Amino acid sequence: MSAAAISKSFGKSIQVHLVESDDIGTIGVGEATVPHISAFNRLLEINEAEFVRQTQGTFKLGIMFKDWGKLGDSYVHGFGTIGRDLGLMPFHQYWLKARAMGGAKDLSHYSLNTVAAPQGRFMVPPSDAPPNSPLAEIAYAYHFDAGLYARYLRNLSEAQGVRRTEGKVVAIHQDPESGFVESVQLESGATVSADLFIDCSGFRAMLIEDTLHAGFEDWSEWLPCDRAVAVPCAKVGPPTPYTCSTARSAGWQWRIPLQHRTGNGYVYSSQFISDDEAAAFLLNNLDGEALGEPRPIRFTTGKRKKLWDKNVIAIGLSGGFIEPLESTAIFLIQSGISRLMSLFPHADFDEVLQNTYNAQMDFEYKKIRDFIILHYCVTTREDSDFWKYIRAMRIPDSLRAYIDLFSANGQFFREGTELFGLTSWVQVMVGQGILPKTYHPAVDWVKTSDMLGLVEHVEKVVASNVALMPKHEAFIARHCAAPTVSFKVPVRQ
Numbered sequence: 001m002s003a004a005a006i007s008k009s010f011g012k013s014i015q016v017h018l019v020e021s022d023d024i025g026t027i028g029v030g031e032a033t034v035p036h037i038s039a040f041n042r043l044l045e046i047n048e049a050e051f052v053r054q055t056q057g058t059f060k061l062g063i064m065f066k067d068w069g070k071l072g073d074s075y076v077h078g079f080g081t082i083g084r085d086l087g088l089m090p091f092h093q094y095w096l097k098a099r100a101m102g103g104a105k106d107l108s109h110y111s112l113n114t115v116a117a118p119q120g121r122f123m124v125p126p127s128d129a130p131p132n133s134p135l136a137e138i139a140y141a142y143h144f145d146a147g148l149y150a151r152y153l154r155n156l157s158e159a160q161g162v163r164r165t166e167g168k169v170v171a172i173h174q175d176p177e178s179g180f181v182e183s184v185q186l187e188s189g190a191t192v193s194a195d196l197f198i199d200c201s202g203f204r205a206m207l208i209e210d211t212l213h214a215g216f217e218d219w220s221e222w223l224p225c226d227r228a229v230a231v232p233c234a235k236v237g238p239p240t241p242y243t244c245s246t247a248r249s250a251g252w253q254w255r256i257p258l259q260h261r262t263g264n265g266y267v268y269s270s271q272f273i274s275d276d277e278a279a280a281f282l283l284n285n286l287d288g289e290a291l292g293e294p295r296p297i298r299f300t301t302g303k304r305k306k307l308w309d310k311n312v313i314a315i316g317l318s319g320g321f322i323e324p325l326e327s328t329a330i331f332l333i334q335s336g337i338s339r340l341m342s343l344f345p346h347a348d349f350d351e352v353l354q355n356t357y358n359a360q361m362d363f364e365y366k367k368i369r370d371f372i373i374l375h376y377c378v379t380t381r382e383d384s385d386f387w388k389y390i391r392a393m394r395i396p397d398s399l400r401a402y403i404d405l406f407s408a409n410g411q412f413f414r415e416g417t418e419l420f421g422l423t424s425w426v427q428v429m430v431g432q433g434i435l436p437k438t439y440h441p442a443v444d445w446v447k448t449s450d451m452l453g454l455v456e457h458v459e460k461v462v463a464s465n466v467a468l469m470p471k472h473e474a475f476i477a478r479h480c481a482a483p484t485v486s487f488k489v490p491v492r493q
């Protein structure tokens, strides 16, 4: 992603040299995204249908969370808007009053995405949709095969002039005085020198940590999951237009539908379940036959204290990791790249650029961290030691402040450029069982009959528009069906 975006934006003024090792390979997970990825693809002038076909992609209207607040609960965190705002107040404030009066259904009935997703319906906004129709603003992201996306971007980058060297980096050379990285040495003996290095070495963090010792801020106290086991399985039905996340006894399980297979994983805390138990649990909870052996992955939640240090910028897993509950890692890569392009240095590496980059990325990571903790911290589950730990754990003050304000009268204020806005926070707070004590008094300035009429009207408009949408599978078959792939199912001993 870094090589593709920088070569596209800066053209021949910058020479990009990509070093990767086929022997080491990529992490091979990371298949669900947030809507911002479309902007990245547009920057690269990627045709959407072609991209979905090439990556065995499907479309995503949001995430279905099962068993999070309590066993048996289910809600969808959908992209896009909730209802229609009126006057000063966002729609959910009217919904709170209508609900208190017994005149409203569950919040999920008032958003196109949260109604369409469980029905398996999807379409991109039709070009002839009237501007005030909910169909005109369908917000969506993608699920895709991460390996195929990486290959796609590699081809694109090479076509844009990026030089690629296949090889293993075995040593890193620094200027003895400044500590700036001067070159990386490959196993073959060749060296690659540069003015600026982007460390995309994944969890290895070869330049930013092994060489520059940027330091790591550990957030496991709030997000105790430290491992995952992943395995794809055969597709058994039409692909759902949403990611599914089911809370389990020591973490949670993801399900990501692609055109040719379904991606699955169990993210868990090693304090509360063994690796073998987690792998066995995952294999017993797949929709279809496993298409490989479960693959273990270890991680520590947190981020580098400095994501940019000297002439090295860590992008991707080398910079940090927050569990993939809201599919935010690829977004953080995208955001790091666009911030680097805005703050691109001259050869003198003015420190203000680095400090600005680090402060902004720190803010972005921490806001996402808080949003992820929100999914856990208000649970009423007590059915395992993991959930008992979660219930008793302290949470960051920044998150406590958001929860307290919302609990008081349903208000939420997005700070600066934080990724998740009002719709996301409201859906997850309500979905997790936080209901404000009251609504904002401005709601009373609207006549009660008008307010109830608004809520009822929104529900009807959403339902009738969703009924016009095709099934997700039919949409894909018509516009972007990928080539059929057959898998050899491994024989288990």
Ligand SMILES: Cc1cc2nc3c(=O)[nH]c(=O)nc-3n(C[C@H](O)[C@H](O)[C@H](O)COP(=O)(O)OP(=O)(O)OC[C@H]3O[C@@H](n4cnc5c(N)ncnc54)[C@H](O)[C@@H]3O)c2cc1C
Binding pocket: 019, 020, 021, 022, 024, 025, 026, 027, 028, 029, 030, 031, 032, 033, 146, 167, 168, 169, 170, 200, 201, 202, 203, 204, 206, 228, 230, 265, 297, 299, 315, 316, 317, 318, 324, 327, 328, 329, 330, 331, 333
């Ligand atoms: C369990 C799990 C689930 C995830 N799910 C999601 C998700 O749903 N959505 C999302 O947005 N993100 C998700 N992510 C994150 C996502 O997978 C990563 O952000 C993304 O794949 C980018 O990884 P990366 O390029 O930083 O690292 P990697 O994929 O590990 O790539 C590292 C690269 O560095 C190269 N390399 C390493 N060492 C050397 C060396 N010595 N010499 C030469 N080359 C070297 C490797 O060859 C490789 O090309 C998930 C991550 C995990 C762990």
